[in-house]
Amino acid sequence: MSEKFIPIFEQTPASKTWDFPPHLPPSSGQLFDRLHRPLKDLRISVTDRCNFRCTYCMPKEVFNTQFQYLPHSSLLSFEEIVNIAKAFIAHGVTKIRLTGGEPLLRKNIEELVHMLSQLRCANGEPLDLTLTTNGALLGRKAQALKDAGLNRITVSLDALDDAIFKQMNDVDFPVSEVLDSIKQAQAVGFKAIKINMVVKAGVNEQEIVTMARYFKQTPHTLRFIEFMDVGSSNGWRMDDVISSAEIRQRLANAGLALSPLEAHSINDTASRWRYADGGEVGFVSSVTQAFCHDCSRARISTEGKLYTCLFASEGYDLRALLREQNEPDKQQARIEYAIANIWQQRADRYSEIRGSAQAEAKAKIEMSYIGG
Ligand code: SAM
Ligand code: SF4
Ligand code: SF4
Numbered sequence: 001m002s003e004k005f006i007p008i009f010e011q012t013p014a015s016k017t018w019d020f021p022p023h024l025p026p027s028s029g030q031l032f033d034r035l036h037r038p039l040k041d042l043r044i045s046v047t048d049r050c051n052f053r054c055t056y057c058m059p060k061e062v063f064n065t066q067f068q069y070l071p072h073s074s075l076l077s078f079e080e081i082v083n084i085a086k087a088f089i090a091h092g093v094t095k096i097r098l099t100g101g102e103p104l105l106r107k108n109i110e111e112l113v114h115m116l117s118q119l120r121c122a123n124g125e126p127l128d129l130t131l132t133t134n135g136a137l138l139g140r141k142a143q144a145l146k147d148a149g150l151n152r153i154t155v156s157l158d159a160l161d162d163a164i165f166k167q168m169n170d171v172d173f174p175v176s177e178v179l180d181s182i183k184q185a186q187a188v189g190f191k192a193i194k195i196n197m198v199v200k201a202g203v204n205e206q207e208i209v210t211m212a213r214y215f216k217q218t219p220h221t222l223r224f225i226e227f228m229d230v231g232s233s234n235g236w237r238m239d240d241v242i243s244s245a246e247i248r249q250r251l252a253n254a255g256l257a258l259s260p261l262e263a264h265s266i267n268d269t270a271s272r273w274r275y276a277d278g279g280e281v282g283f284v285s286s287v288t289q290a291f292c293h294d295c296s297r298a299r300i301s302t303e304g305k306l307y308t309c310l311f312a313s314e315g316y317d318l319r320a321l322l323r324e325q326n327e328p329d330k331q332q333a334r335i336e337y338a339i340a341n342i343w344q345q346r347a348d349r350y351s352e353i354r355g356s357a358q359a360e361a362k363a364k365i366e367m368s369y370i371g372g
Contacts, residue, residue, distance in 0.1 A: 013305075013314035013342075018321070024333040027090035029122040031339075033308075033346035039339075040095065040267050040296035042088045044081060045371035046109065047101040048302045052134050053170040054158075055234070056200055058368045060170055062233040074303045078112045080322045084300060085116055087335040091343070093298075094121045095128040097154075099371030101302070104137040110144040117149025130154065132196070132371070136173060138181035146188045153185055154194040159207040160214055168204060182220065193220040194282070199242045200227045208247055209254040216256075216279045223270050223282035229354070230310060231366035244283035248273070251281075267296045290351030298343070299370050306339065307370055309348030313363045315370075316342050 031039045048070050053060045076084070085096060096116060103109060119127055130152040131145070138155065145153075157178050159165040165175040185193055197204075197211055208224070215222040224247050229236035248258055258281065261272035269291060270282035285291075299307040304322065305315025321335050353359045 013312075013316045016316055018334070018338060020330075020334055020337060024330070024337050026333075027087075027336045027340065029090070029092050031091040031343045033343050035293070035347060035349065037294065037346075038296050039088070039091050039298060039343050040093060041097070041298070042085065042093045042095070043097045043099055043297060043299045043371050044085070045100050045300065045302045045369065046081070046098055046103045046106040046112065047075070048369050049105055050100065050102040050134070050368055051105060051136055051171065052102065052173060054134075054168055054198075055170055055203075056168075056198060056227060057231075057234060058366075059233055059235075063368070070303055076300075076302070076304045076319060076322070078108075078115055080304065080319065081112060081300075082115050082119070083322060083332065084304070084318060084335065085119060087332060087339055088298065089119060089121060089127070090336050091339060092122060094125070095130070097371075098129075098131040101368050101371070102134055102136070103131055104133050104141050110141065110148040113145055113148035113150045126151075128152070132156065134169070135178035135181040139177070139184040142181070142185040142188045142190065146185075146190060150190075152192070152194070153190050154196055155182055155185070156196045156198070157182075157211075158197050158199075159204045160210050161207060164204050164207060186219070191219065195220050195222045196225055196284075197222060198225045198227055199247060201240045201242050203240075205242055208242075208250055209256070212251055212254075212256055212281065216275060216281075221280050221282055223284055225284045226287040228286050228310075228367075229364075231364050231368075233366060238287075241287050243288040244271070244285040245288065247283065266294050286351050287354070290349070290354070292349035292352045295349075298339075301365075301370050306342060307365065308342065308346040309350055310367075310370065311350035311359075311364050312348060313365065315365075 050058055053063060116129055121127055129150055131150055132154040135155040135157065158168045160175055162175050166172050182193060195215055199205060199208060211222055224244060226244060227241050251258060257276055258273040261274050263272060270284045273281050301307065301315055304319030306318050307315040318335060321338060324331065350359055
């Protein structure tokens with residue numbers, strides 16, 4: 001961390017009030033945080049609701065009928081989301097991922113996709129616009145999403161065995177419907193669909209080789225995700241994590257040895273590997289090989305709070321700036337100014353200091369609220 005750093009503000013995110021200068025500086029198209037990490041990726045959660053109850057994300061005991069989801073008036077409207085996206089793009093964001101909760105539950109999500117697909121990056125190129133889904137509604141929505149301009153899709157799928165999958169999604173949802181959705185998405189033109197498999201010890205570890213063999217024969221890229229300690233409702237323990245190295249060893253033992261590939265981009269969360277006879281597979285090793293040093297991601301919660309880390313305990317309220325009635329012509333410049341201040345203050349690196357007193361002292365927000 002830079003010794004020369006002078007704090008711009010001392011308030012916590014929740015208490016932050018803004019004192020804007022009369023002349024707001026124009027955004028330069030690039031922004032760096034205190035650890036010299038650029039702002040490149042934005043993840044936007046479009047709903048805090050989900051039609052699954054994955055035991056590691058939204059366990060039924062917590063996310064039951066008593067659970068208070070956000071009222072509709074708290075959600076950012078599509079116009080508000082687009083305005084936020086524009087402000088981030090002005091600072092150099094080139095990739096936007098829509099997530100949730102389950103993003104396909106948000107009514108008319110394809111309209112939002114269409115609106116975002118019209119935006120251009122600071123260099124004039126189209127955005128890299130992607131979405132992560134559990135796949136349940138994808139078959140029905142795939143064509144509309146493709147037509148609206150969505151570039152890429154990630155589907156979460158933790159098992160091919162129906163009993164294990166149903167036990168994990170905890171709403172009795174059959175694996176065959178997710179596989180049909182993936183086929184449908186492929187049929188309408190989505191290429192190289194990514195498949196995210198969260199691996200949890202004692203729950204779906206026996207599916208590692210089965211999943212690898214199945215997706216090796218498809219154009220899709222399977223990515224093994226280490227089970228993370230996000231939020232406070234999933235009862236995470238280190239013993240539940242199967243490391244990426246262990247997964248690679250199990251694949252090698254099954255005749256599926258891997259060798260490493262070059263990263264596409266320094267900001268990639270997944271490391272890329274290839275099978276000896278071709279085909280790619282990815283590993284997201286957030287627990288055993290933290291990648292905070294290259295983390296260029298900001299997250300917007302469903303109600304418009306900006307989080308600078310998946311493990312942050314508080315977010316900055318951008319919705320208040322969006323809904324400010326005073327001097328509407330200055331609104332966009334103010335949001336850009338606020339984002340710049342927040343990012344320039346950022347020093348988050350939770351995964352690198354996991355287990356330390358500093359990391360454990362804070363409460364963490366839920367993955368379903370902020371999105372993966
Ligand atoms: N509902 C959508 C889905 O499941 O794809 C999007 C939101 S979900 C929160 C985004 C991703 O986070 C999914 O791939 C999910 O498997 C992953 N995820 C959720 N909880 C996790 C945890 N504790 N550790 C690792 N990944 C997790
Ligand atoms: Fe829903 Fe996705 Fe969380 Fe599963 S991982 S409960 S599908 S938000
Ligand atoms: Fe980025 Fe925070 Fe995850 Fe580190 S822990 S990679 S800073 S989101």
